Amino acid sequence: MNQNLIKTAAIFLFTSFCLNMTAQSNHVLGYNKAAEFFEESLVLGNGKMGATVFGGANSDKIYLNDATLWSGEPVNANMNPEAYKNIPAIREALKNENYKLAEELNKKIEGKNSESYAPLGTLEINNSDKGKAVNYHRELDISNAVSKVSYEMNGIKFTREYFVSAPDQIMVIKLTSSEKGGLNFDIDLRSLLKSTVEVKGNILVMTGSAPIHENPGYSVLPKYEQEKERGTTFTTLVQIKKADGKITSSRSTLTLKEATEAYIYVSVATSFNGFNKNPVTEGLDDISIALQNLNKAFAKSFDEVKQAHIADYQKFYNRVTLDLGKTTAPDLPTDERLLRYADGKEDKNLEILYFNFGRYLLISSSRTLGVPANLQGIWNPHLNPPWSSNYTMNINLEENYWLAENTNLSEMHLPLLSFIKNLSVTGKVTAKTFYGVNEGWAAAHNSDIWAMTNPVGNFGKEDPSWACWPLSGAWLSTHIWEHYTFTKDKNYLKNEGYPIMKGAAQFFLGWMVTDKNGNLITSPSTSPENKYIAPDGFIGATMYGGTADLAMIRECFDKTIKASKVLNNDADFRAKLELALSKFHPYQIGKKGNLQEWYFDWNDEDPKHRHQSQLFGLFPGDHITPEKTPDLAEASKKTLEIKGDETTGWSKGWRINLWARLWDGNRAYKMFRELLKYVDPDGKKTDKPRRGGGTYPNLFDAHPPFQIDGNFGGAAAVAEMLIQSDENEIRLLPALPDAWETGSVKGICARGGFEIEMNWENKILKKVTISSKTGGKTTLINGDKKQTITLKKGESLEINW
Numbered sequence: 001m002n003q004n005l006i007k008t009a010a011i012f013l014f015t016s017f018c019l020n021m022t023a024q025s026n027h028v029l030g031y032n033k034a035a036e037f038f039e040e041s042l043v044l045g046n047g048k049m050g051a052t053v054f055g056g057a058n059s060d061k062i063y064l065n066d067a068t069l070w071s072g073e074p075v076n077a078n079m080n081p082e083a084y085k086n087i088p089a090i091r092e093a094l095k096n097e098n099y100k101l102a103e104e105l106n107k108k109i110e111g112k113n114s115e116s117y118a119p120l121g122t123l124e125i126n127n128s129d130k131g132k133a134v135n136y137h138r139e140l141d142i143s144n145a146v147s148k149v150s151y152e153m154n155g156i157k158f159t160r161e162y163f164v165s166a167p168d169q170i171m172v173i174k175l176t177s178s179e180k181g182g183l184n185f186d187i188d189l190r191s192l193l194k195s196t197v198e199v200k201g202n203i204l205v206m207t208g209s210a211p212i213h214e215n216p217g218y219s220v221l222p223k224y225e226q227e228k229e230r231g232t233t234f235t236t237l238v239q240i241k242k243a244d245g246k247i248t249s250s251r252s253t254l255t256l257k258e259a260t261e262a263y264i265y266v267s268v269a270t271s272f273n274g275f276n277k278n279p280v281t282e283g284l285d286d287i288s289i290a291l292q293n294l295n296k297a298f299a300k301s302f303d304e305v306k307q308a309h310i311a312d313y314q315k316f317y318n319r320v321t322l323d324l325g326k327t328t329a330p331d332l333p334t335d336e337r338l339l340r341y342a343d344g345k346e347d348k349n350l351e352i353l354y355f356n357f358g359r360y361l362l363i364s365s366s367r368t369l370g371v372p373a374n375l376q377g378i379w380n381p382h383l384n385p386p387w388s389s390n391y392t393m394n395i396n397l398e399e400n401y402w403l404a405e406n407t408n409l410s411e412m413h414l415p416l417l418s419f420i421k422n423l424s425v426t427g428k429v430t431a432k433t434f435y436g437v438n439e440g441w442a443a444a445h446n447s448d449i450w451a452m453t454n455p456v457g458n459f460g461k462e463d464p465s466w467a468c469w470p471l472s473g474a475w476l477s478t479h480i481w482e483h484y485t486f487t488k489d490k491n492y493l494k495n496e497g498y499p500i501m502k503g504a505a506q507f508f509l510g511w512m513v514t515d516k517n518g519n520l521i522t523s524p525s526t527s528p529e530n531k532y533i534a535p536d537g538f539i540g541a542t543m544y545g546g547t548a549d550l551a552m553i554r555e556c557f558d559k560t561i562k563a564s565k566v567l568n569n570d571a572d573f574r575a576k577l578e579l580a581l582s583k584f585h586p587y588q589i590g591k592k593g594n595l596q597e598w599y600f601d602w603n604d605e606d607p608k609h610r611h612q613s614q615l616f617g618l619f620p621g622d623h624i625t626p627e628k629t630p631d632l633a634e635a636s637k638k639t640l641e642i643k644g645d646e647t648t649g650w651s652k653g654w655r656i657n658l659w660a661r662l663w664d665g666n667r668a669y670k671m672f673r674e675l676l677k678y679v680d681p682d683g684k685k686t687d688k689p690r691r692g693g694g695t696y697p698n699l700f701d702a703h704p705p706f707q708i709d710g711n712f713g714g715a716a717a718v719a720e721m722l723i724q725s726d727e728n729e730i731r732l733l734p735a736l737p738d739a740w741e742t743g744s745v746k747g748i749c750a751r752g753g754f755e756i757e758m759n760w761e762n763k764i765l766k767k768v769t770i771s772s773k774t775g776g777k778t779t780l781i782n783g784d785k786k787q788t789i790t791l792k793k794g795e796s797l798e799i800n801w
Helices: 003-022 083-095 099-106 286-298 302-317 334-342 348-365 410-435 472-487 490-511 547-567 571-582 630-643 649-661 665-675 709-722
Strands: 028-031 042-045 049-053 059-066 121-127 134-141 146-153 156-165 170-177 183-190 194-200 203-209 233-242 246-249 254-259 261-270 321-323 723-725 729-732 743-750 754-761 764-772 776-782 785-791 796-800
Touching: 028 334, 028 348, 042 134, 042 156, 042 348, 049 156, 059 261, 083 099, 083 410, 121 233, 156 302, 170 183, 170 286, 170 302, 183 194, 183 203, 183 233, 183 261, 233 254, 233 286, 254 261, 261 286, 302 348, 321 348, 334 348, 348 709, 410 472, 410 490, 472 490, 472 547, 490 547, 490 571, 547 571, 630 649, 649 665, 649 709, 665 709, 709 723, 709 743, 723 743, 729 754, 729 764, 764 776, 764 785, 785 796
Parallel strands: 729 776
Antiparallel strands: 028 134, 042 049, 049 059, 059 121, 121 183, 134 146, 146 156, 156 170, 170 261, 183 254, 194 203, 203 233, 233 261, 246 254, 321 743, 723 729, 743 754, 754 764, 764 796, 776 785
């Protein structure tokens, strides 16, 4: 061969190698060793079934979950029928400024604690031939929701491929060996719940049931009670499809010997049949459902199932693409990328990966009506998970859905919206029995799959600072308006959404009282999980006229009024809300220039407290803005400065969005970087452990421990930095940080039913394409420039800015 050709080929190969070294991915999580801890594992899900893959060579462990497997049964909403009788005494104590007495009396307005999300089981694939794995690689490709493992052992290359399909409601694992007969393994199943495992006709069968009672507190192991005719039952079925080799079984193990290629099908189901149905006497037939799904998928080829899975997943995932310009970061395993990034290095594609991963997690955990993503999405290995892995509704559940509409995943919002409808049913009883309000519905701090709405606290044993808070209905009802204003789905608003919004507003009309100045306030009131220091030194939570309460109710009333106007109905009720809004106790700016959290200008027990609920009107609400309410925006900024940037995952996610709404892109970006601070797995012992809030090696949010809301809040904040909107205008690049000076985004959504594609260079907007889903008018704003446009349904307009 010609020497020049050889030299040219060598240069080409070297250049390609160098390019590959720097072309790190914005859609693949990759590692060069198996997961040892949960926080290193890779997660898959179809919105109902969750799988947590460790990818071990000699032994592969997979945690299995089902979104509908919880402890408990339909809640008795009438659990404390005379609790409301204590309200007048609490109000009297507060009127007399006797906060200590009010705090004690407030405990009488408490009910049971929530039920707990349960772990379904663990599947293990144990290789018969043990050895040392070399050339190991493990990855999750979030562009197609497929995970892969490859390694060599004893001269043989082994690969595994995993995915969880929504169309076929099945998990499939493909295993291959580079040498004929190289696959030799056993499959075991076990559960932390009461269960039995046996092999029936070459199918590994695990059946069991969840407990009916959760522990009253969060700190001790639950005392599980099992009773006939009570508790959700579950089924897991595992079957091997082989190209060659031999399948054998023992009483509770499946074995495959001397195979070259094989497929493992995993089907799960539960008897859960709705929040108000006994899962045994009125439950679904989980055994039949699991078997039907298994048989249907098993009859198809692997490629057929995989292609259907990818096509279904990508119709959501591919809607949005983000590019943040050139990067010089080297191609490293994801955990090493996080470590490098934590040292202040540039890795734009890691930032995009984190954004994409948030969307991936929502698609994978939120596709079951009435069952929204919980504190851990759908991935939980613990019998007693942190905070019961429940629905915490004073921020966490809502934060899970901040990215649903603006990152073009409106369908993933539906599990939350349908859950709110369930809350409005049990919440009617809660409104009457706990609060003495006969119209509308109320929900409190915690809930579970049974749509529990009562204030928690184990009937007077817990701290009112978190247990006593009836504001969930106000916050959650704004999600209904969000869904409408992004989709313009008037039928949904009329038939489903507005009646729920109205019910939430009715409750607060009945709940609010007037202060000594004749202004409307709430009494009793708390500000989520925070405490004040009263003038006499008393540290407590119970008071009146809390800013967060009024901000959330203001937003609830405002959106209900808007919904009534859109539907052109309920004018009399709308007038009541408008009159009430005009009488609200106004925002107060404290002596430090901050937005007061309490009715009086009191100090916080913890000035840097993780909650910032008094800033609700800035975000996720929209009645505080730098343009419309500059004084309140400045006071919000001062509040954030006092609190500082050092906080936990979900709280940092919220603060990034707040800074974005203040149009401070660089401060938002600084905190976004901090959100991605590398954190060691909880159980890992190292000489210099990296702990605290941040991001685990598998990109899970470290609260710590793992809570998924930080992932969702962080991803939502990226969108908020690029686009902000209301019903009348769309702000383009309102909080663009200097670090993202050049880039593009496609498919991001704005209120009014619009979709945006745009690119920018040197922080200057170059081109915008705006499309309308339903037809409408809006004003585009970038810097000092404005342009009003009107589009017909399905019409697009390209603008060279």
